Amino acid sequence: MIEFSHVSVTYPDGDGPVLSDVDFVIPEGELCLVAGRTGTGKSTLLGAVNGLVPHFTGGHLRGSVRVGGQDTAQAPPREFAELVGVVGQDPLAGFVTDTVEEELAYGMEQLAVPAEVMRKRVEETLDLLGIAELRNRPLRTLSGGQQQRVAIGAVLTAHPAVLVLDEPTSALDPTAAEDVLSAITRLVHDLGTTVVVAEHRMERVAQYADTMLYLPGDRTVRYGPPAEVLRTSEVAPPIVELGRLAGWSPLPLSVRDARRVAGPLRERLRDGSAAAGIRGAAGTPRAQGGEALAAKDIVVRYGEVIAVRGVELRLRRGQITAMMGRNGSGKSSLLWALRGGRRDGGSVTVDGADPRRLGARRARELVGLVPQTPGDLLYLNTVRAECAQADAESGAEPGSCRALLDRLTPGVDGERHPRDLSEGQKLALVLAVQLAAAPPVMLLDEPTRGLDYHAKREFAGVLADLAARGHALVVATHDVEFVATAADRVVVLAEGEIVADGSTPEVVVASPAFAPQVAKVLAPLEFLTVAEVGAALETEPGR
Incomplete structure (x- = not known):
């Protein structure tokens, strides 16, 4: 569905190519995670999928990018609007109407979708993303997370064959992020949509990905199964770092898979001498003033x-x-x-x-x-x-x-x-x-x-x-x-009121939504980070 062949991208003011001789093929109906450090070229790679790079951004693209058999060099980005849907990092910058319902319908209007089909798709998308109660709200009155869901919905209503998402869960709370990723996964599994997701919060997406593109920062791209790519990548979610520390193989990408192999590690950490080192690693309360x-x-x-x-x-x-x-x-x-x-x-x-x-x-x-x-x-x-x-x-x-x-x-x-x-x-x-x-x-x-x-x-x-x-x-x-x-402290708000207020371990470990990956894997032990686990293991007898 998406084919990059010897692709290099150079901008006029750059000191060299942002991407150099990139080759990969993403098959139809797969979810591909794009990862790498800030500034390594992820947005450039995403922009090349529908021709925004270089038609809109400028610069020079050498090689070829083909999507659904069409070469992006042969047509402007507007010709790919029905084939490729794109959601950028700043949802508000992409809005062109005033209310949620109007925004969801706008893209279909430009594609001349019949009115009765538009109405049906709007209702389906409102339900899919859990934003039905927002239908008449002005876009600028929404929270950042609500705006992000509307931006994703505005693209989904056009039913593109390829969906490109740049940081789609960055402004979403954990539960809303799971809902959105679940909806995206259903599109992949049930409708055969090809989805490319760039996301720094890899812990949210890695378990759903079929393949992964990793940009190490040397202008190249590594492509393969997520567990294989993450084994040696510089950036990795906490669950992968925990797997590296514990020596697990293959590396787990989900909490469920990690818990299946975490029994021996939990037994080691239950030892009193190891547990004594936990709070000394990262949980020692800071001295606080007035x-x-x-x-x-x-x-x-x-x-x-x-x-x-x-x-x-x-x-x-x-x-x-x-x-x-x-x-x-x-x-x-x-x-x-x-x-x-x-x-x-x-x-x-x-x-x-x-x-x-x-x-x-x-x-x-x-x-x-x-x-x-x-x-x-x-x-x-x-x-x-x-x-x-x-x-x-x-x-x-x-x-x-x-x-x-x-x-x-x-x-x-x-x-x-x-x-x-x-x-x-x-x-x-x-x-x-x-x-x-x-x-x-x-x-x-x-x-x-x-x-x-x-x-x-x-x-x-x-x-x-x-x-x-x-x-x-x-x-x-x-x-x-x-x-x-x-x-040091976590305050939780709901409906404009404080519903929880306490130390970080006290609040997050008790919450299924706000608990970090390490806490979920090692529960009922109260470890929050890989650093805490590593420090605790260092206190084991004989080390």
Whole structure:
């Protein structure tokens, strides 16, 4: 169905090809996972499937890409609209209508699908993705996760033979992600749709994939069965890293398969001398200071919808708090209220003042916020200028912002325009800009979208350094693996109210939805990360 033959892609301003002599064939009716570190060319590869690369992006493509027997060089991307459906990393950027139902129908209107067929497909898609209650909602009032499901639905209604998805679950809560991936898998199994998925949260997708494309960063592509490719790949989901540590062969890709072979490992970890090392590895509570922020009876309304209902929250210096909950539970609304944004009731106090009653500059000095759409904070023409401005505005040492950026995603060209970066690089730049200022309280909304496992580990280290210096940090996220690695405390929201608040092991292990892979595999033992398991095994007698 998809055939790349000796494909190389070079952009005019690049120092060489992004992809070089790439060869693979994805058969009809398979789900292929595309993985690799940020900036290795995944989006370029996806764009080449329907001709966006190079027809729209520019550059030069050597070799041939054939989809359904058609060569993408022989026709513009619009000629592939009925054959290939594409969902990008930023759903909002692709919307062209005002409401959910209109967006689902728009693509079919352009393909001249009969009205009665359109209505049937809209209803099927609303049910398939669990968004029927959103049908009349304005798109801009939806949460990031809801927008992502609508974007996927807008492509599905056209019934393309090939579906290309770039980070399709990055803004979805674990349950919604499972629902979407289940729907995609049904398309593959029941309708023979060929699906290509690029996803940094590989733990969500690897178990469903038939094949895998891995971009190691040397401009080549490795192709094969996921278990085979992941055996030596630089990036891998926690379950694969656990399998490598335990010496399992073949490597399991699902929690179910891992639990079948995890019995001996659990027995080793039950030993008292091994278990004693767990919390010393990654779970030792950080020393925490006094209260950094106090919020009481916070209420946020949008018309008749109450997004936040009387929330009380206290943040302490030196503490990293993860805020979790399903899409639409009120996380983003609460963060903006804490920052000094819309608030219909309650009070927020930081350093004796309410950020809402201060000037914009003084409020930023007290509370920083990285929103779900980080590109909104970038306004200069080069990466170098953004970093220099961040250092100047925050009073940091020159080069501080650039050092943070290099820690998260090394090698970003300082002369590139920020809007030309990949979504992961763009996010890393915004994180560096905001973290360089390092106000006493930092609020981050879905800060790991687009970041690979290495970047997330570095990001967790940056947060740990800030916490050690006495900053209070809140991370609103659906990334359960990042929470297991980085957070001291977890707050869970539902319908605008806090329904759980406690230490990370206490909250996530008790939740089937929010538990990380290692916790599920080794339950009832309370291990959260591969690092904790490795540290515990190091304490075994004789080691």
